[in-house]
Amino acid sequence: MALHITLATYTFPHQVLVDRSKLEAFGIACTVKDGLTIQVHNFYSNALGGIKLQVHPKDYERAREVLSDHPDISAEYPDAKLKCPRCASGNVDGVGLNGKIALIILMVTGLPIPVFSKKYHCFECHEEFKLPNG
Template sequence: MPERLVTIAAFNEPTEAHIMKGRLEAEGILCFLSDEHIVGAQPFYSVAVGGVKLKVTEQDEEDARAVMARIQSGNSEFLLDDNIELAPPMQEHVIATTCPKCNSDHIAEEKYNKTVFSLSYLLFGFPLPFLSHKYRCYNCGHTWKIK
Protein backbone atom coordinates (compact mmCIF):
# COMPACT_ATOMS: atom_id res chain seq x y z
CA MET A 1 0.00 0.00 0.00
CA PRO A 2 1.44 3.40 -0.96
CA GLU A 3 2.41 5.77 1.81
CA ARG A 4 0.25 8.80 2.38
CA LEU A 5 1.82 12.27 2.27
CA VAL A 6 0.98 14.76 5.00
CA THR A 7 1.35 18.54 4.64
CA ILE A 8 3.37 19.85 7.59
CA ALA A 9 3.92 23.45 6.44
CA ALA A 10 2.95 25.97 3.77
CA PHE A 11 5.14 28.83 2.55
CA ASN A 12 4.41 31.94 0.53
CA GLU A 13 7.78 31.80 -1.24
CA PRO A 14 9.27 28.76 -3.03
CA THR A 15 12.71 29.74 -1.73
CA GLU A 16 11.66 29.37 1.89
CA ALA A 17 10.13 25.99 1.12
CA HIS A 18 13.33 24.78 -0.57
CA ILE A 19 15.43 25.86 2.41
CA MET A 20 13.23 23.93 4.84
CA LYS A 21 13.12 20.94 2.48
CA GLY A 22 16.91 20.93 2.35
CA ARG A 23 17.18 20.99 6.14
CA LEU A 24 14.73 18.12 6.51
CA GLU A 25 16.55 16.08 3.87
CA ALA A 26 19.83 16.76 5.66
CA GLU A 27 18.24 15.21 8.75
CA GLY A 28 17.35 12.12 6.70
CA ILE A 29 13.64 12.86 6.28
CA LEU A 30 12.16 12.25 2.84
CA CYS A 31 10.01 15.23 1.79
CA PHE A 32 8.33 16.76 -1.24
CA LEU A 33 7.07 20.17 -2.34
CA SER A 34 3.73 20.73 -4.05
CA ASP A 35 2.44 23.78 -5.92
CA GLU A 36 5.94 25.27 -6.05
CA HIS A 37 5.80 25.83 -9.81
CA ILE A 38 2.38 27.49 -9.70
CA VAL A 39 3.54 29.92 -7.00
CA GLY A 40 6.89 30.44 -8.73
CA ALA A 41 5.26 31.33 -12.06
CA GLN A 42 2.39 33.36 -10.60
CA PRO A 43 3.25 34.65 -7.08
CA PHE A 44 -0.22 36.18 -6.66
CA TYR A 45 -1.75 32.67 -6.85
CA SER A 46 0.01 31.75 -3.60
CA VAL A 47 -3.02 32.65 -1.50
CA ALA A 48 -5.43 30.91 -3.88
CA VAL A 49 -3.59 27.56 -3.86
CA GLY A 50 -2.55 27.75 -0.22
CA GLY A 51 1.14 28.45 -0.82
CA VAL A 52 3.97 26.02 -1.46
CA LYS A 53 3.23 22.93 0.63
CA LEU A 54 5.94 20.87 2.32
CA LYS A 55 4.87 17.24 2.51
CA VAL A 56 6.36 14.25 4.31
CA THR A 57 5.32 10.63 4.66
CA GLU A 58 2.98 9.74 7.52
CA GLN A 59 5.65 7.79 9.37
CA ASP A 60 8.10 10.76 9.25
CA GLU A 61 5.56 13.39 10.33
CA GLU A 62 6.53 13.49 14.02
CA ASP A 63 10.25 13.68 13.30
CA ALA A 64 9.73 16.39 10.67
CA ARG A 65 7.59 18.51 12.99
CA ALA A 66 10.21 18.14 15.75
CA VAL A 67 13.00 19.25 13.40
CA MET A 68 10.91 22.20 12.16
CA ALA A 69 10.11 23.25 15.74
CA ARG A 70 13.83 23.11 16.58
CA ILE A 71 14.71 25.22 13.53
CA GLN A 72 11.98 27.80 14.12
CA SER A 73 12.89 28.15 17.82
CA GLY A 74 16.48 28.94 16.86
CA ASN A 75 17.96 26.03 18.82
CA SER A 76 18.92 24.05 15.76
CA GLU A 77 22.53 23.28 15.03
CA PHE A 78 23.52 21.15 12.09
CA LEU A 79 26.75 19.31 12.85
CA LEU A 80 28.85 18.07 9.98
CA ASP A 81 29.94 14.48 9.99
CA ASP A 82 33.69 14.16 10.51
CA ASN A 83 33.94 11.76 7.57
CA ILE A 84 32.77 14.36 5.04
CA GLU A 85 35.60 15.65 2.88
CA LEU A 86 35.28 19.39 2.35
CA ALA A 87 36.45 21.13 -0.81
CA PRO A 88 39.93 22.68 -0.64
CA PRO A 89 40.04 26.47 -0.33
CA MET A 90 40.21 28.50 -3.52
CA GLN A 91 43.70 29.62 -4.49
CA GLU A 92 44.42 32.75 -6.44
CA HIS A 93 46.62 32.63 -9.54
CA VAL A 94 49.85 34.20 -8.38
CA ILE A 95 52.47 35.35 -10.85
CA ALA A 96 55.84 34.36 -9.46
CA THR A 97 57.83 37.08 -11.19
CA THR A 98 58.80 40.72 -10.90
CA CYS A 99 59.33 43.46 -13.44
CA PRO A 100 62.79 43.07 -15.03
CA LYS A 101 63.12 46.85 -15.40
CA CYS A 102 62.11 48.25 -11.99
CA ASN A 103 61.90 45.00 -9.92
CA SER A 104 58.30 45.77 -8.87
CA ASP A 105 55.84 43.00 -8.06
CA HIS A 106 52.84 45.14 -9.08
CA ILE A 107 52.33 43.35 -12.42
CA ALA A 108 49.50 41.66 -14.34
CA GLU A 109 49.21 39.19 -17.18
CA GLU A 110 47.68 40.39 -20.46
CA LYS A 111 46.13 37.33 -22.03
CA TYR A 112 44.96 38.76 -25.37
CA ASN A 113 46.62 40.78 -28.09
CA LYS A 114 44.59 43.99 -28.02
CA THR A 115 45.40 45.01 -31.62
CA VAL A 116 44.24 41.73 -33.19
CA PHE A 117 41.28 41.63 -30.83
CA SER A 118 40.11 45.12 -31.90
CA LEU A 119 40.74 44.68 -35.63
CA SER A 120 38.91 41.36 -35.79
CA TYR A 121 35.96 42.93 -34.00
CA LEU A 122 35.83 45.75 -36.55
CA LEU A 123 36.22 43.45 -39.59
CA PHE A 124 34.20 40.39 -38.59
CA GLY A 125 31.78 41.78 -36.01
CA PHE A 126 33.17 39.50 -33.28
CA PRO A 127 36.55 39.41 -31.59
CA LEU A 128 39.07 36.66 -32.26
CA PRO A 129 40.93 35.92 -29.05
CA PHE A 130 44.57 35.51 -30.05
CA LEU A 131 46.53 34.66 -26.95
CA SER A 132 49.47 36.84 -26.14
CA HIS A 133 50.65 35.99 -22.58
CA LYS A 134 52.48 39.23 -21.98
CA TYR A 135 53.08 40.83 -18.62
CA ARG A 136 52.73 44.53 -17.84
CA CYS A 137 54.21 46.43 -14.89
CA TYR A 138 51.82 48.96 -13.36
CA ASN A 139 54.67 51.00 -11.85
CA CYS A 140 56.85 51.68 -14.92
CA GLY A 141 54.60 50.51 -17.82
CA HIS A 142 57.14 47.98 -19.14
CA THR A 143 55.75 44.93 -21.04
CA TRP A 144 57.55 41.62 -21.54
CA LYS A 145 57.08 37.90 -22.26
CA ILE A 146 58.24 35.12 -19.98
CA LYS A 147 60.04 32.37 -21.82
Protein backbone atom coordinates (compact mmCIF):
# COMPACT_ATOMS: atom_id res chain seq x y z
CA MET A 1 0.00 0.00 0.00
CA ALA A 2 1.48 3.32 -1.09
CA LEU A 3 1.83 6.07 1.48
CA HIS A 4 -0.19 9.21 0.74
CA ILE A 5 0.19 12.71 2.14
CA THR A 6 -2.60 15.17 2.82
CA LEU A 7 -2.91 17.87 0.21
CA ALA A 8 -5.98 19.67 1.61
CA THR A 9 -8.67 19.29 4.24
CA TYR A 10 -12.38 20.05 3.96
CA THR A 11 -15.25 20.37 6.42
CA PHE A 12 -18.06 18.92 4.30
CA PRO A 13 -18.10 16.01 1.82
CA HIS A 14 -19.38 18.05 -1.11
CA GLN A 15 -16.40 20.42 -0.90
CA VAL A 16 -13.82 17.74 -1.63
CA LEU A 17 -15.59 16.50 -4.77
CA VAL A 18 -14.63 19.47 -6.93
CA ASP A 19 -10.91 19.30 -6.16
CA ARG A 20 -10.84 15.51 -6.40
CA SER A 21 -12.47 15.65 -9.83
CA LYS A 22 -10.03 18.33 -10.97
CA LEU A 23 -7.01 16.27 -9.88
CA GLU A 24 -8.35 13.14 -11.54
CA ALA A 25 -8.97 15.10 -14.74
CA PHE A 26 -5.27 15.98 -14.76
CA GLY A 27 -4.34 12.32 -14.26
CA ILE A 28 -3.33 12.65 -10.61
CA ALA A 29 -4.47 9.73 -8.47
CA CYS A 30 -5.87 10.79 -5.12
CA THR A 31 -7.71 9.33 -2.17
CA VAL A 32 -10.21 10.77 0.28
CA LYS A 33 -9.71 9.90 3.94
CA ASP A 34 -12.60 10.13 6.47
CA GLY A 35 -15.02 11.19 3.72
CA LEU A 36 -17.59 8.46 4.28
CA THR A 37 -17.44 8.78 8.06
CA ILE A 38 -18.14 12.49 7.91
CA GLN A 39 -20.78 11.97 5.24
CA VAL A 40 -22.69 9.74 7.63
CA HIS A 41 -21.92 11.80 10.77
CA ASN A 42 -21.40 15.45 9.76
CA PHE A 43 -20.68 16.52 13.32
CA TYR A 44 -17.55 14.35 13.44
CA SER A 45 -15.79 16.61 10.94
CA ASN A 46 -13.99 18.77 13.50
CA ALA A 47 -13.20 15.83 15.75
CA LEU A 48 -11.53 13.91 12.91
CA GLY A 49 -9.73 16.95 11.52
CA GLY A 50 -11.93 17.22 8.44
CA ILE A 51 -11.95 15.26 5.22
CA LYS A 52 -8.45 14.79 3.86
CA LEU A 53 -7.65 14.83 0.17
CA GLN A 54 -4.46 12.82 -0.19
CA VAL A 55 -2.00 12.24 -3.03
CA HIS A 56 1.17 10.24 -3.53
CA PRO A 57 4.27 12.21 -2.46
CA LYS A 58 5.64 12.25 -6.03
CA ASP A 59 2.45 14.00 -7.23
CA TYR A 60 2.24 16.51 -4.37
CA GLU A 61 3.81 19.54 -6.09
CA ARG A 62 1.93 19.03 -9.34
CA ALA A 63 -1.35 18.59 -7.44
CA ARG A 64 -0.74 21.85 -5.55
CA GLU A 65 -0.18 23.64 -8.86
CA VAL A 66 -3.38 22.19 -10.33
CA LEU A 67 -5.47 23.22 -7.33
CA SER A 68 -3.89 26.68 -7.10
CA ASP A 69 -4.82 27.46 -10.69
CA HIS A 70 -8.11 29.34 -10.50
CA PRO A 71 -9.14 30.26 -14.03
CA ASP A 72 -11.06 33.45 -14.61
CA ILE A 73 -14.62 32.26 -15.10
CA SER A 74 -16.15 35.67 -15.48
CA ALA A 75 -18.16 35.95 -18.64
CA GLU A 76 -18.95 38.85 -20.89
CA TYR A 77 -22.51 39.44 -22.03
CA PRO A 78 -22.16 41.60 -25.15
CA ASP A 79 -25.58 40.64 -26.54
CA ALA A 80 -27.52 41.36 -23.36
CA LYS A 81 -30.46 43.67 -23.95
CA LEU A 82 -30.56 44.71 -20.30
CA LYS A 83 -27.50 46.24 -18.61
CA CYS A 84 -26.87 47.19 -14.99
CA PRO A 85 -26.97 50.98 -14.56
CA ARG A 86 -24.17 50.82 -11.98
CA CYS A 87 -21.50 48.62 -13.61
CA ALA A 88 -22.89 48.15 -17.15
CA SER A 89 -22.75 44.35 -16.86
CA GLY A 90 -25.19 42.24 -18.81
CA ASN A 91 -25.19 39.56 -16.11
CA VAL A 92 -28.61 40.54 -14.73
CA ASP A 93 -31.85 38.74 -14.05
CA GLY A 94 -35.29 39.56 -12.74
CA VAL A 95 -35.80 39.25 -9.00
CA GLY A 96 -39.02 37.27 -9.44
CA LEU A 97 -41.90 37.39 -7.01
CA ASN A 98 -42.67 40.31 -4.73
CA GLY A 99 -43.10 38.27 -1.57
CA LYS A 100 -44.39 41.06 0.68
CA ILE A 101 -47.29 42.06 -1.55
CA ALA A 102 -48.14 38.43 -2.33
CA LEU A 103 -48.22 37.69 1.42
CA ILE A 104 -50.55 40.63 2.10
CA ILE A 105 -52.91 39.48 -0.68
CA LEU A 106 -52.83 35.95 0.74
CA MET A 107 -53.71 37.22 4.23
CA VAL A 108 -56.53 39.49 3.00
CA THR A 109 -58.14 37.26 0.37
CA GLY A 110 -56.93 33.80 1.35
CA LEU A 111 -55.83 33.23 -2.25
CA PRO A 112 -52.19 32.67 -3.18
CA ILE A 113 -51.87 35.18 -6.01
CA PRO A 114 -48.32 35.70 -7.27
CA VAL A 115 -47.22 39.31 -7.74
CA PHE A 116 -44.13 39.69 -9.87
CA SER A 117 -41.50 42.25 -9.01
CA LYS A 118 -40.23 44.76 -11.55
CA LYS A 119 -36.77 44.76 -9.98
CA TYR A 120 -33.63 43.29 -11.49
CA HIS A 121 -30.50 41.96 -9.80
CA CYS A 122 -26.94 42.38 -11.11
CA PHE A 123 -24.76 39.37 -10.32
CA GLU A 124 -21.54 41.38 -10.78
CA CYS A 125 -22.04 44.31 -8.37
CA HIS A 126 -25.15 42.95 -6.57
CA GLU A 127 -27.15 46.11 -7.29
CA GLU A 128 -30.93 45.81 -7.39
CA PHE A 129 -32.58 48.23 -9.77
CA LYS A 130 -35.76 49.00 -11.69
CA LEU A 131 -35.92 49.99 -15.30
CA PRO A 132 -36.13 53.78 -15.77
CA ASN A 133 -39.46 53.54 -17.62
CA GLY A 134 -40.93 50.87 -15.36
